[in-house]
Structures are given as structure tokens and as C-alpha cells.
Amino acid sequence: MSSKGIRDRVAVVGMGCTQFGERWSSSAEDLLVDAAGEVFDTTPVAREDVDAYWLGTLGSGQSGLTLSKALALDYKPVTRVENYCATGSEAFRNACYAVASGAYDRVMAIGVEKLKDSGFSGLLRADPPGDGTAAELNLTAPAAFSLLDPAYCARYAVDPADMRSAMTHVAWKNHANGARNPKAQFRSGVTKDKIEHAPKVAGRLGVFDCSGVSDGAAAALIVRAEDALDYTDRPMYVKGLSLAAGPALGAADGDYDYTTFPEVVRSARDAFAQAGITDPRHEISLAEVHDCFTPTELVLMEDFGFAERGQAWKDILDGAFELEGRLPVNPDGGLKSFGHPVGASGLRMLYECWLQFRGQAGERQLTDPRLALTHNLGGRPGSCVSFVSVVGAELG
């Protein structure tokens, strides 16, 4: 895969993110108004100054009307995008390209999800009528990702107890990070004992191995890089954007062993090439990755090259990806404790990079971050889409 990329051609100059969580008293419209409102309140840009909008939502509305009605937009173009759990990132990617093309000067990418109105646990699917044979129809997301656990243990001869400890460590770390984040769904640390002995959801995954089912919205204002300083003194520059939709080969091919996401490897390679990154483990200051379930984060560390194959479980236990570690991963708490309102999540990841670059990350502030990676995964092992972005604090 090769993309020419749009390195340093567009910049984020304003962001908003609502409180994530069980927002019983807020509708999807309310969340959109609040996320967009934070952007308008913190930049010199007003609603009518935005040329076009990209709205990401998996299932909290259809068409651009979901946004144009909520914000009472003045006949502006609004594109609604959907790409499973990568929906928010996809809104951002397309919005960036619209500015890079020269078609617009100022655009907004905004994502929302209102998951807690359904009354059901976890995510719901909206599948077209079918023959009733698709495995995804029955198997829930935690079950699909729990397939990674026995496969990883078998492939690398990892003692299941060690694997369990590594998964527990991921949840423990992300909860500890989320505890320092006022907008996170879960804002308290959780003991390893509690994580390990939680009621089982699927395979060996307990409730603390799963991301938070959450309501929320997040938004980004995107302009040409050369105009960025007109809006803010600390823009966030887009270095690379990649999306890979796989042929679902892994779900059909006995050679795929459920210890990696080929889609992630491809999109990371592409995004790193666009951004001119050759040594991600040392060049990236922080990574916001798709920790939908704890074994996912573990496998992702290897897919990004942050850990050697078969070694991520050890690096995790050694603290490599903690706030004080060699490469902080999910400093904002991740999907795990910030919560996972699908359409908003990709933009929420960028929001953390934005805060970190601006020195506004409070208790979880990292020292002098320069380059950050965000990663969104949609689908399940063997059949997924993967988005990777690289963003930076400076041009060049």
C-alpha cells in the first residue's frame, strides 16, 4: 500500500470533547452541540465560518441531517461517514483531505455515539437481511477479541497465567490513567485482584477487560497548515493518515493465527511512511491505540513495532507503556476507561494528543511530546478495518 499522504498540509486548530459516560440526561444532539460548542468557544471560528462538516456515527443517526439539524446549520455540506469502530477517525481523515484538496478552508470533523439508550449490553449491529450463517451475527465483540488470548498463548508458548497478568496490567494501567482524566467515563483506579476476578464476559475476558460502553462526542477544526497560526499559537499538524480495509482473509485462511492484525500492520506502515517515521518505537512520544479489549492492546504493541513479536506481554508487565514508561500508551485511559462512544472515539484519541502537545493534559501531562500516533480498529480479528494517524506538535 502506498499513499502520497498530506504531511504538514493541514492542521488541527481547535478541539472539543464532551464528558464520556452514561449520559442519561443528554441526547446525541446535546452531545454534538456540546462538542462543537467547545470548539467554537475556544477558537475565533463561529459556526457559520466552517465551510463543511464530516459527521461520524455508527448508529446514532443517519445522514448529514443528524448534525445539520442539531447545530441548525445554514445549508452547509455535511457528510455522514461510518466505518465500524474507526468511524470517528474516518470523519477526521476525509475532512483533512477536503482541506488538503483546496476545496475548503475550514472544516469540522465531529463524531458522536449514544450507546446507552438501547438498554442492551455492548454494541448493537445493524446488518442487512441475510441467510443467518454469518459468525458475526451471534458472536459478540468481546468474544471475537477473546480469540486472541488462547491463540497468542499457543503461538508463543506463553503460560496462560502470564498472559492473564499482562491483560490485567493493561486494564490496570488504563484505569490508572483514566483516573487522572476528568472527562473519562471511569475515573478511579482498579486493583489487579478486582480486574482478575471480575465476572467473565467471554473466554477469559472479564468486565474489566472490556472498554466502557459510553455516550460522548468529540470534534476537531481543521485548516490549511499555512493558516494554522491565524487560529491558535499551538496547532497540531497532520503527518500521516492511513486506512486499511482488509479482504477478511484471516477469517477464511488457516494461515492466519489470531496473534496479529494484518490490517493494522499495513496501515501503520503506510502512516509511518507518510510521516517519515522509520523507528516508531523511539520516534513516537505517545500512542492512543484501540484498546477495545485488553488482549487487543497487547497484540497492537507488536503490530506497531513497539514490542518484538511474542514479547509484548513481558514489556507490558515491565511497565514499558505506562505514563512513566518508555512509550506511554493510552495516557488518557483509552477506550478502557475513557469509554468507547464509537463515532467519537477516534476524535477523542486526537483530543488527547492535542492536549498533550499543548501542555494541557493536567496530571497525566507527558514531558515534551513531539509525535503521537492514534489508532482505530473496526471489526474483529480476521475481518477488520484499521486507521492510523501520526500527528505532531511542529511542522517539519
Added chain:
Amino acid sequence: MSALVGYAAYLPRHRLSDMGKRVVASFDEDSTTMGVEAAAALLRAHPAQPGSLYFATTSPAYFDKTNASAIHAALALPPTTFAADLAGSARSGLAAWRAAKAAGGLAVLADVRTGRPGSGDERGGGDGAVALLFGDPGDAIAEVLAEHSLSAELLDRWRKPGDPAGGQWEERFGLEVYLPLLKQSAADALAEAGLAAADHVVVVSPNSGVRKQAARLFPGATSSPVGHAGAADFALGLADVLDRADAGETVLVLSAADGCDAIVLRATERLPRARQARPVAEQLADGLDVPYLTYLAWRGWLEREPPRRPEPDLPAAPPSARSAGWKFAFTGSACGRCGFVHLPPQRVCKKCGSVDEMSPRSLASTPGTVATYTVDRLAFSPSPPLIEAVVDFDGGGRYTLEVADALPDDLKVGARVGLSFRRLFTAGGVHNYFWKARL
């Protein structure tokens, strides 16, 4: 006239241990799926394309829609094979026997027998299926020496359509009516066969009194091996005898159901090498205990709290018709250029990208290996938790399948599995038939 050339019985694995090891179909089994099990095992041992398929049951999965057509599809029989149901009572099994025998076809007899909790029917019934193949007399495993039938109208047992359990008059009333019919049928059939007595006698009946009296009436007689099995009853008794009868031995089968039917057979020299692969007794011994409360939930007598998950949508008719080969016969496609096997069938090869160079390949009887697995405690299932495995089939092809008749701790990476035709769930009155893996 054609001859009996092969047979196979299928007993579901679950047992009610506090009810004399009562044989019970799992939540995902019905008369259609068990019929597929028996018929598929039979056709694996005796490859054939019968011109007709007669399906008999007292527990049809559908009315107005032919159940035999699902069995026909699962067996991947040609469209020219006539497939029809004979549904309603135990005697429907005999009707399927007669029709298949006349036509040289396949008789599939299957039943899920239910009774109210605590009833004699619940305790005295059994679930199972038998397939009987008729063909060239030169291939006969048993010659039919005589067939004799008497019909009688009596109110011994009945059930209103739609009712989950039926009614019976006092057992001794039916017994009084059946006794002379049994004696006369046996005498007439043996006379027609030119025999004074048969080496093996099987006496079956929906009337529990007849079953209890069988050995007293006909010394050495056996009855239904699993309890009354509806339309499959007489054939399960026959299969159990064919599992052990020696060449040249004679068998008298008596079925007292709304009259009495008698069949006299003589085992041929072929029988000892053409017995079914898994004898009834062996299947009976291979049980898996199911808690009584779980069983009650399976049969709908007890409503459990559902998970906080939406119920699945019903399988839609046009996609199900388009993919009938896949859904019912587990037929994928193999790439003509690179050989990659796709489940479900694909037009474009995922491996080499060639377009429309596929040929169909059914993996319904291909074994496979578990690549990874999980136990989904969140998913909707008629009997949670849902156990699911990624299966790599020998010779290529991978699919993620539910695992039938398994407990959460049974699975491991590398475990060997086969396939079983099951009913995944029922939504909107439509049964979602598909295949599951089975350890």
C-alpha cells in the same frame, strides 16, 4: 420391489440422569436436524442418490413447508429426488418405510418427544432418528419376508396441533385393544413368512402398557431402546436388532399404534459387514448429562431471563435461497487457479484475486482442527453460554462456528472437530438451520 440395503440411527447426546438416562435432543436439535444426522451417516457409509426421500415425524419443525426439503438440501441430493413429509403419528414412520421401500428410496424417521413436566410421556419418551435406505435386492442386508397391517380407530393417545404435550386414556384401555391386534398381526405375519417363530422380536407402541408387557407377550422380545420415539420408534428398535443379528436370523417387528403393523425380516450374509458405524447401544452409552431445569428451558416449559442483548433477526428468504448450497450443505468454493478454499463461496479469490474461477466444494463431512475458540457469555443464545471455535478444515477452508453439545472447558487449540447440522435459533417463526462444529 427394492430391498433394505442400509440403515443408520442417530441418538442425541444429552441425557436426563434423574430420569433413567432419558435421551433428549439438545436445544438446537429438532426432527429435521436429527433426520439429517441419521441420513448423512447412512449415505456416508452407503453412497447413493435415492430418487425419493420420505420424512416421518410427529414433531415437524414446520407445517405448510416441507421439512424433508431441508433434509434433502443438507444431504445435497439432486433436485430430481422427490422429498415429502409424512407427519402426525407414530404410524407415519411405517408409512415412510412402505413408501421408500416401494420406490427404492430413503426413509428418514425422527422425533422429539415431549410431555408435561412430571408426566409419563416426559419420562417414557425418547428422542432420536433413523434413516433406512432401500435399493437393489442384490445389496440387501435383510430380506422382508412379510408385512402385515391391521388398522383400528381408538382414543389411546392424541394431541391437538400446536399443543406441546398430548393426552392419553388409561393405559390399560389401550393395552386391552392392542393385545389381540398384536397377537393376530404376529401370527399372520409369521405364517406369511413361513416361520413358526422369529429369532428376534421387537415390540413398540406409544402405549406404555404394551411396552411393559412386550417381553411377557413375546418371550425374549425387546422394546424401544430409548423409550417411545414417535415416528422413529419401530425403526430404532429394528436398528438395535440389526446391530447384532447374525446372517440368516429372522426378526419380527411389531408396532402397535392405531392398529398394528408387523414386519418379518431375515438378515442376509451382507448384514454383518454392512451394519451402521455406531450401534444404537454405543450411542446410548455415550451420554452427556443435562440438568433438568436446563432441559425444561430447552423445551419451553421454563422461561429464563434473557441476556441484555437483542434477539437475532430471522434469516431472510431470498439470501437463504441464494446460499442454499452453503447454508444447508456447507458448500464453499475452491479457486480454480490457486486452490484456496472459501467458506462461504466467493466469486473473487481472497488469495490470488482471480474472478469467477471457482468450483463448489462441500465440506459437510470434512473434519477440521480448532485454531482458537471462546465462550461467549454475553451473546444471545437459546441456551447460553455460546461456545464458538475457529475451525480449519482438512485440505483448506476456515470458518467460525458454534460448537454443539460442548461444555465450556471441553475446547482447546488443536482439538479435532466434525460438523453437525443444527438449528441455531428460531426468530419470527423461522428456524435458522446451519452447521456447528462438534468435538
